[in-house]
Amino acid sequence: MLAVPLVAFTCLLVAGIAGATFAVAGYAQYAKDLPDPRQAFDAIVFTRQTKVWDRSGKVLLAVFGTDRRDLVKYEDIPPELVDATTAIEDKTFWENTGFDPMGFVSAALDTLEGRPRGGSTITQQLVRDRLLPKEYVSVDANPYEKKVREIIQAIRLTEAYPGAEGKQTIMEKYLNQNFYGNRSYGVAAAAESYWKKELSELT
Numbered sequence: 001m002l003a004v005p006l007v008a009f010t011c012l013l014v015a016g017i018a019g020a021t022f023a024v025a026g027y028a029q030y031a032k033d034l035p036d037p038r039q040a041f042d043a044i045v046f047t048r049q050t051k052v053w054d055r056s057g058k059v060l061l062a063v064f065g066t067d068r069r070d071l072v073k074y075e076d077i078p079p080e081l082v083d084a085t086t087a088i089e090d091k092t093f094w095e096n097t098g099f100d101p102m103g104f105v106s107a108a109l110d111t112l113e114g115r116p117r118g119g120s121t122i123t124q125q126l127v128r129d130r131l132l133p134k135e136y137v138s139v140d141a142n143p144y145e146k147k148v149r150e151i152i153q154a155i156r157l158t159e160a161y162p163g164a165e166g167k168q169t170i171m172e173k174y175l176n177q178n179f180y181g182n183r184s185y186g187v188a189a190a191a192e193s194y195w196k197k198e199l200s201e202l203t
Contacts, residue, residue: 030148033133037157040131046071046176046185070188070199074172078202081187082171090122094167098123098154123154126174131157 049065086093092100100121107119120128128137128150135141136149161169180190188199195202 030145031152031156034149034153034156035131035133037131037153038160041157041160041173044130044173044177066183067185068183068189068193069176069185070192071176071186072172072188072199074168076199077172077175077187078200081175081199081202085171085175086122089125093122093171094164096121096123096158098127098156098158099151120150121154122174123157123170124150126170126177127153127157129177130173 046069047065047067048069048071049063049067051060052062052064053059054061090096090100090103092103098121100119103121104119131153132146132149136146157170158166161167176186176188178187179185180187180193182190182193184190184193191197191199191202
């Protein structure tokens with residue numbers, strides 16, 4: 001009677017070891033050419049309009065450039081806006097490792113049932129837009145390999161910026177990065193563009 005459980009346990013053990021070995025090998029393969037996440041993150045530069053004011057600093061004389069963006073610090077972003085963003089984009093943002101397996105599976109199932117939606121975390125979205133070499137995110141890139149590299153880099157970025165402070169740093173960059181339509185990049189420009197309000201006035 002002991003033979004059957006023993007064989008089953010041995011099979012599970014072998015399968016687990018094989019799976020772990022495959023995962024480690026895959027991680028090493030896809031991570032080897034990725035840039036250092038901290039260096040890439042710190043090197044992000046946001047384009048902004050150039051504004052020319054009169055000598056009093058009160059009268060705007062001219063604006064050069066098409067993309068509206070005003071950079072803000074995390075502490076200047078209303079908590080309600082942060083909560084709204086995580087509620088819509090990434091409910092587990094403050095706890096996840098940069099990747100949410102359950103969210104990914106849920107999005108995949110919805111897509112198969114004809115309700116397509118994204119399953120990427122906030123960190124993955126930032127990585128896809130800013131922290132992967134162009135050849136890995138081009139339209140010609142293998143979509144499955146692209147997604148694997150995106151997940152790996154998102155996990156590495158979360159490890160590079162740990163804890164609540166690290167998450168705040170990632171959120172700050174994300175909310176300054178995002179395109180909100182109407183030529184508005186970042187939440188501060190969107191507040192002005194849509195509601196003619198300072199970011200601090202949003203509720």
